[in-house]
Amino acid sequence: MKLFGVLGDPVSHSLSPVMHNAAFKALGMDCEYHAFRVSPENLEKALYGAYALGFGGLNLTIPLKEKALDIVQPSELARQIGAVNTVDFEHGMAGHNTDGMGAKMALSSAGIKITGKNILLLGAGGAARAIAFQLAKDGARVTIANRTLERAEALAKDVKKVGKAQASGYENLKNLIQDSDILINSTSVGMYPKISGTIVTSDMMHKDQVVFDIVYNPQNTLLLKEAKKAGATTIDGVMMLVFQGAESFKIWTGRTPPVDEMEKAVREKLA
Numbered sequence: 001m002k003l004f005g006v007l008g009d010p011v012s013h014s015l016s017p018v019m020h021n022a023a024f025k026a027l028g029m030d031c032e033y034h035a036f037r038v039s040p041e042n043l044e045k046a047l048y049g050a051y052a053l054g055f056g057g058l059n060l061t062i063p064l065k066e067k068a069l070d071i072v073q074p075s076e077l078a079r080q081i082g083a084v085n086t087v088d089f090e091h092g093m094a095g096h097n098t099d100g101m102g103a104k105m106a107l108s109s110a111g112i113k114i115t116g117k118n119i120l121l122l123g124a125g126g127a128a129r130a131i132a133f134q135l136a137k138d139g140a141r142v143t144i145a146n147r148t149l150e151r152a153e154a155l156a157k158d159v160k161k162v163g164k165a166q167a168s169g170y171e172n173l174k175n176l177i178q179d180s181d182i183l184i185n186s187t188s189v190g191m192y193p194k195i196s197g198t199i200v201t202s203d204m205m206h207k208d209q210v211v212f213d214i215v216y217n218p219q220n221t222l223l224l225k226e227a228k229k230a231g232a233t234t235i236d237g238v239m240m241l242v243f244q245g246a247e248s249f250k251i252w253t254g255r256t257p258p259v260d261e262m263e264k265a266v267r268e269k270l271a
């Protein structure tokens with residue numbers, strides 16, 4: 001039997017075990033995935049321990065993603081983003097970041113093209129960094145709008161090395177939204193338990209827009225409800241969660257992940 005897992009602190013809330021175990025079951029693989037609470041001080045020992053024990057691979061979550069850069073051999077993208085969420089032990093200890101690919105696949109699996117599109121990304125935290133790099137590399141024009149302007153400016157400066165990016169605060173949000181093809185919320189606004197929060201309301205959006213909220217708890221956030229009112233196309237955060245997990249699964253096993261089974265398992269758990 002091969003073991004996989006997610007390291008983090010806290011980690012008991014993670015949906016990754018249910019998602020990956022559903023994938024192993026669907027493919028009849030003799031593998032198990034578990035959550036392990038690990039503090040940043042113990043990350044290096046935990047990674048070498050998992051390597052020595054023959055683990056198939058690991059995910060990393062808060063607060064370990066940045067620290068892992070100094071321990072594993074990060075991919076170019078993980079280094080640019082500044083965080084590792086997937087560790088593969090096949091060739092030493094390789095670090096990847098699949099969050100941006102998760103967002104890209106959530107869009108493309110819904111038939112949304114990215115190249116040449118104006119994307120307004122709300123937020124400049126860890127998830128926003130991964131999404132901004134991936135979508136700019138894929139040829140989108142990414143405007144990063146954040147409550148703290150300096151963070152948006154710092155991220156836009158980094159992303160400009162790989163594609164088109166600019167920074168903004170929230171003062172001109174309505175115009176920025178009107179000019180965007182795709183609006184992505186990568187802030188934590190609207191997340192459980194503060195589910196009555198949204199930065200954007202229906203009067204600010206238009207019906208030809210795609211609105212993607214990466215918050216997955218609740219699945220139908222207030223932002224998505226507002227977007228539906230405006231007649232926009234909506235994508236929820238579960239899709240990004242599933243596709244980032246699917247990318248990790250591919251890296252570890254080389255197999256095509258059963259994305260539908262993974263989505264079903266996550267939605268059942270969240271419900």
Ligand code: NAP
Pocket residue numbers: 099102122123124125126127128146147148151186187188189191199214215216237238240241242244
């Ligand atoms: P983070 O690094 O802590 O960043 C949080 C971001 O939210 C910052 O840009 C912050 O702005 C902004 N923010 C927080 N409260 C705000 C408020 N009241 N008004 C305006 N902006 C506010 O967090 P993260 O890791 O990027 O995660 C962000 C969200 O994405 C979380 O809800 C997380 O669960 C979700 N997520 C989903 C997936 C998925 O697969 N679907 C993956 C990763 C994360 P400031 O810079 O001004 O503080």
